[in-house]
Amino acid sequence: MAKNKKKKILEVAAQLFASQGFDNTTTLQIARETRVTEPLLYYHFKGKEEIFTYILAEVFQKYAEHIDELPKNTQTEFDKIANLIRLHSHIAEEHPQNARLILSNCPGKLMQKQHACRDILEKQQQMVSSYIQDCLESGNAKKEFDAHPVEQTALILLCLANEFMRMKIMRKKDSQPDTQGTIEFCRKSLVKS
Amino acid sequence: MAKNKKKKILEVAAQLFASQGFDNTTTLQIARETRVTEPLLYYHFKGKEEIFTYILAEVFQKYAEHIDELPKNTQTEFDKIANLIRLHSHIAEEHPQNARLILSNCPGKLMQKQHACRDILEKQQQMVSSYIQDCLESGNAKKEFDAHPVEQTALILLCLANEFMRMKIMRKKDSQPDTQGTIEFCRKSLVKS
Amino acid sequence: MAKNKKKKILEVAAQLFASQGFDNTTTLQIARETRVTEPLLYYHFKGKEEIFTYILAEVFQKYAEHIDELPKNTQTEFDKIANLIRLHSHIAEEHPQNARLILSNCPGKLMQKQHACRDILEKQQQMVSSYIQDCLESGNAKKEFDAHPVEQTALILLCLANEFMRMKIMRKKDSQPDTQGTIEFCRKSLVKS
Amino acid sequence: MAKNKKKKILEVAAQLFASQGFDNTTTLQIARETRVTEPLLYYHFKGKEEIFTYILAEVFQKYAEHIDELPKNTQTEFDKIANLIRLHSHIAEEHPQNARLILSNCPGKLMQKQHACRDILEKQQQMVSSYIQDCLESGNAKKEFDAHPVEQTALILLCLANEFMRMKIMRKKDSQPDTQGTIEFCRKSLVKS
DNA sequence: CATGAATGAGTATTCATTCAT
DNA sequence: AATGAATGAATACTCATTCAT
The missing domain is CATH 1.10.357.10 (Tetracycline Repressor, domain 2)
Known part of the structure; x- marks a missing residue:
């Protein structure tokens, strides 16, 4: 379930980055669409740039x-x-x-x-x-x-x-x-x- | 002198949009590099999008x-x-x-x-x-x-x-x-x- | 024509203040609806408050x-x-x-x-x-x-x-x-x- | 301590809205008097209107x-x-x-x-x-x-x-x-x- | 692993007002 | 009497990021 969420974050983020671009995608958006809270993104990654x-x-x-x-x-x-x-x-x-x-x-x-x-x-x-x-x-x-x-x-x-x-x-x-x-x-x- | 500044704004903005992209260029940046205050941008244009x-x-x-x-x-x-x-x-x-x-x-x-x-x-x-x-x-x-x-x-x-x-x-x-x-x-x- | 415009400003402003309130009425709005420029408001009156x-x-x-x-x-x-x-x-x-x-x-x-x-x-x-x-x-x-x-x-x-x-x-x-x-x-x- | 701040925001805002009106009360003012930063207002509420x-x-x-x-x-x-x-x-x-x-x-x-x-x-x-x-x-x-x-x-x-x-x-x-x-x-x- | 609460630094935009002409 | 150009000070709101738990 852990790996699962990290993977999910990447999937969601990839979809958003691809469709909206890096700048127009917010960490909140990634978190929400992953059904996760923002701090979890920072648990798995150093920041938005690292996700990208x-x-x-x-x-x-x-x-x-x-x-x-x-x-x-x-x-x-x-x-x-x-x-x-x-x-x-x-x-x-x-x-x-x-x-x-x-x-x-x-x-x-x-x-x-x-x-x-x-x-x-x-x-x-x-x-x-x-x-x-x-x-x-x-x-x-x-x-x-x-x-x-x-x-x-x-x-x-x-x-x-x-x-x-x-x-x-x-x-x-x-x-x-x-x-x-x-x-x-x-x-x-x-x-x- | 009037037209001058409008033209200058466009030149500066064009340069910034080209080098940094629309999203990464702020109105403040455009104003500063034109040596003008932000409200002037809004006097000449409806907003950032219109400038672009x-x-x-x-x-x-x-x-x-x-x-x-x-x-x-x-x-x-x-x-x-x-x-x-x-x-x-x-x-x-x-x-x-x-x-x-x-x-x-x-x-x-x-x-x-x-x-x-x-x-x-x-x-x-x-x-x-x-x-x-x-x-x-x-x-x-x-x-x-x-x-x-x-x-x-x-x-x-x-x-x-x-x-x-x-x-x-x-x-x-x-x-x-x-x-x-x-x-x-x-x-x-x-x-x- | 001079008195005329001052009167027109007051009429327009009165209508706007009454319908939108003082705070929600801008000097630009008053000027535009009077078909006059803002500085003229300041020629006739000391400011927005004085108009009111x-x-x-x-x-x-x-x-x-x-x-x-x-x-x-x-x-x-x-x-x-x-x-x-x-x-x-x-x-x-x-x-x-x-x-x-x-x-x-x-x-x-x-x-x-x-x-x-x-x-x-x-x-x-x-x-x-x-x-x-x-x-x-x-x-x-x-x-x-x-x-x-x-x-x-x-x-x-x-x-x-x-x-x-x-x-x-x-x-x-x-x-x-x-x-x-x-x-x-x-x-x-x-x-x- | 959490609920506390949301409540405090509402108390302060109510006091300000009552004494100054909605338009003359700024989010910054609400934040300052609550001894809180503005973004927190937006964490708890959708915006100024929602607070009101x-x-x-x-x-x-x-x-x-x-x-x-x-x-x-x-x-x-x-x-x-x-x-x-x-x-x-x-x-x-x-x-x-x-x-x-x-x-x-x-x-x-x-x-x-x-x-x-x-x-x-x-x-x-x-x-x-x-x-x-x-x-x-x-x-x-x-x-x-x-x-x-x-x-x-x-x-x-x-x-x-x-x-x-x-x-x-x-x-x-x-x-x-x-x-x-x-x-x-x-x-x-x-x-x- | 996970989150609710919190924030520093911005971000586009607006407004009353003034200056030069 | 009138205006085009210009601005200082705000103004609501956002964002990436962090902290305490």
Whole structure:
């Protein structure tokens, strides 16, 4: 029942942070919706910021696991890019809350040097960048791609993958970008014909 | 001297909203940095929200003008896409503050139905979408492109253009995406070879 | 046009003070509804309090005139009492705004010693008291009444006359006290049968 | 110690509201005189209005109890009227603060339809009206009175009883109306001789 | 683990009033 | 006579956080 409540707090807080943002979510609101009193939040966490950081870490942890679980051996290197876009599509559709947290500009305060949030985000970005760069380099080597320079192309693909997710969660169903269309767009650009 | 202060307030507020976000900017802060007392803000504007809305309207107005001023007759249709990306690059570099405001998720409160902010944003999005769609359709007609379906492709390009701007303002110089590279990426995907 | 605006200010202010009370009426509201700017209020009057005092003086002036105009020679002395009640009824019906101001507990601040409002109110109360006392004394002398002690009876009649006016302006039409009924009630008590 | 402070807040607030009125009493003042910080007011109550409403309800509750405790069986029906006046005299003398609150015109805001204050006041007025009407009807039946129409006469008596209380708290000792005198005044008018 | 009570520091907003013109 | 601009002092209310139990 103890662990239970801590978990519940995190669930509620995550939902509120995702839908209202960090600044517009009060500790009272978190406490009330968890059916708990505020001091309990402070028993389990150091403060509001820690709750947020904790959640962010969790979300990115899951995201990292998803990236890690993407198949290492694919027929073509481009399949890896396609898989990344499909993963973003999946997250946007199945875990829109997490997508919102991943894309949320953390409140400025939490992005200062030395704050845990900053580390989490930077680590995450490097991870995805690596994933894409590795795949581009392999593709280049195999003459599947002709992507130069690799870092730049990786960055562009990351742009696309991110904003693709952003649009999926921000727009109405009928004006969302299409997953397969986005993949094809990238294929045309990347894969040598 | 009168108009002067109103203008000054808007400048200061814009800078603060862009760098700290709406919620983390207090009216006191705006007043202090304008070297003015708080009640003056309320003399010129109805409240904090109106200041924000006013600024947002201004920024989008300028953005709309920029889009409008992009050359209508270009050698190729793709040049129009390239110009859009160059425009985003230009804004990110020369007016990063405006870029931040354009991309900022307005606080939820200001995005509710019937709020002026919502109208501004929606109008803007449709404008850019139209620009891209028109150009894609022309390009398709001229057999320059083979972009189908048009709406989807337009959305993808919008994604890229937006997140491109976002990355330019969020990342350090050395890890920003390159304008020419981004343009080439799109060209490869769009232009029939 | 000058006198005109001063008059207009007083009219608007009187209406607002009567309906909302002194504290809930702002100088801005007075200015706006007079279609004038606030500094003009301060050109014509020393401040909000002076406007109120001025109005109160006017209203009581008119009230005093009404009392003064009540017929001095009546068939019976009781007719004078009846006339006072009828006057209150008349004011409540024809000038409810004035009635409201007469009965309003002036805001505490304005009732401090040495404030003009206090003088006005006290002078007024003494005037009505005198009117009633004179009539009672005459009535006693003529053996029409048997009202003892005169001061006390006068006070009771004043109570009735005032609260009668108060009820007329505060209550819905169907639960207001009836003028003739009130007069008869007093007659039965006062007039020797 | 907890209940203690809530009670203290109410006591202090009641005293301030009674002496200064709702609008001229600030939450800071209430807090300071209670030797408590403002947020505590908001911990115990929803806001200033709720504090006022709460107090008003309490005062009227006590008043209602007093009315209820008035002897049901009296020698004459008129004794009941006399008792009501004596009750008002008692309240004015022993609990002038409550008297002030009872008679205070609640600020307009709090008298809007659907506001708790309105209900409280209306309920109260009907209660006293009933008390007087019942007694008048009984008196008429017993041929003790000849009060017609009952509703009207009841209203007049209510006028007197209220304004009597008002005068007792507003005037200096030497110009207050006399309880016994007021009772006799009513007796002469009501009781058939 | 849990809570009722309490608070320091803010937070947007309002108001009567004044100044320069 | 009239106004646009400006302000000092409040004003109700909120929030993250802590303390005593």
